[in-house]
Amino acid sequence: MIGWLLDAASWLLLAFGSLFCLVGSLGVLRFPDFYTRCHAAGITDTFGAVLILAGLALQGGFSQGVTLKLALVCGFLLLSSPVASHALVKAAHAHGVLVPQPVPDRVSEYPKSETAGDHRSQER
Amino acid sequence: MWVELLLLVLVVLVAVVIARLGDLFAAAMLTGIFSLLCAGLYTIMDAVDVAFTEAAVGAGITTVLFLGALGMTSTAERQQRFRWRPLLVVVLTGGALMWGTSDMPAFGDPAAPIHHHVEPEYLEGAASDIHVANVVTAVLASYRGYDTLGEVTVVFTAAVGVMLLLGRAAGGAARHWRRGADRSLGVSEGAAEPGELRDAPMLMREKPVLRVSVRLLIPFILLFALYVQAHGDFGPGGGFQAGVIFAAGLILFGLIFDPQAVARVFPPAVAETLIAVGVLLYGGTGVATLLLGGKFLDYDEFGLASGQHYGILAVELGVGIAVAATMVRLYFAFSALHPEDVVEPQ
């Protein structure tokens, strides 16, 4: 019974970890600029990897120090991955990769009479 | 099988991008990713020792060496026009290789001849004669000890070559070229100019996050290298892996702080001496077995019960020292740090 529960919990953690990795890679592909892409990649590094490691730790059992080793890996990952993301973003900023400015909201600058008629099409 | 193929597709894609990128700085960073993918492949193919080495060497040291060389030359490749004759050569080679390999045993076939020639003796002997659990270490340091001595000598010779080309004697000249490279900044249009690369340590000084976290990590990296060195008999590890991990830790320190900071704890002159010490320790072990009346590198002379163990430990220590010192010295050479530049700590 305990074994079955551990297995189920482990698979759940592995599935969620993979899901976060998938979402992270999707973000890297779909996000519009460098900084938001880094943000997406950061999720893969931390949340995805940590959940997968936790799932593996449950699979590994508590003998032979496997869990301890995975916990150490997890600790180093939590220390190094955010630092790597930080270094990447700082280096990009130092080399002049621009933070995209929000598109100015021209619609609200128009006089009321012009926008009142067809507000929706102006917004496009 | 499928995981291997998927990773190989990624490896091919990264290789194509490396080949096509005109910005050599980005291509050098991609070689790191290429090596990391290869390390993943080695792990899946059960070659854990090889994966260890590739992860530390390819993703760490080679990339840093490329960046150093780019800092001394130029980071932009001129537009490369397409050439059909090399393509023809490549297509013909590829056809010949595919035709030739189609006769080979299938991937992972346990009946392949390679698994039935000397391998069974090595697997049995590692347990019964050498008493070492990691068969890779047993073959590397004992069965094929001559071979490994040769490899360490090659590493030593390459280090001497680099020192002759970029080291002490060429010190002033190298600095002169660097200035020349900086002057040619106007022509090259890479993403990162050589000047910026060299100023990187300066930039890093303003990065407290990196400095603090690297200070936290480096003791563990160095400790891990010592563990890998000492644990090579029982699990994946050994002198080559430990040497490159140790050097990677020191190089990380140099990247974040300053090559000067590394040179203060590990002076280039000490590194140069240690390269020779490592090779001599390896060769000396062989001479010791000769003096004890045995054959060259026949560790049974150190005692039948655990002589092999002592011999392997001595030889692996020699390999570790030589490799670590070589890698650190190469880093010094490519970070344009010259022995006479080292400032003594106040």
Add this chain to the structure above:
Amino acid sequence: MSAPAMGGHWVTWMIVLVLLIGLYTLIAHDNLIKKIMGLNIFQSAVVLLYVSMGTVTGGTPPVLLEPTAGVTEPVLYSNPVPHVLMLTAIVVGVAITALALAIVVRIQGAYGTIEEDEIGAIEMRHDEAQSRA
């Protein structure tokens, strides 16, 4: 799995593809550092080929396991010999890469360029000037 049945050479052929990319980079590019990158890719392909030949389906890494109670069938280990050869080859490879890069740095110092055809042109001009003198 049906994959080995359909030939089982796909892993080898993908590695051959990696090797060819390295070879093309090595012989078709003029930039010397790009050539060294091609050489590195080529080397990785050779290492991959050797390691793939040592793999056994269902095998474990060649670190001998303690005999556990109740297990009677012998453990299937992957072949350690290619691992030994390739592990040293990787370290030798990085030393050779460093040597090649050092030579390129000296070429930059002597010719002011690392593009092969430009170096050839400079040499040609030098020879012509010498023959005229």
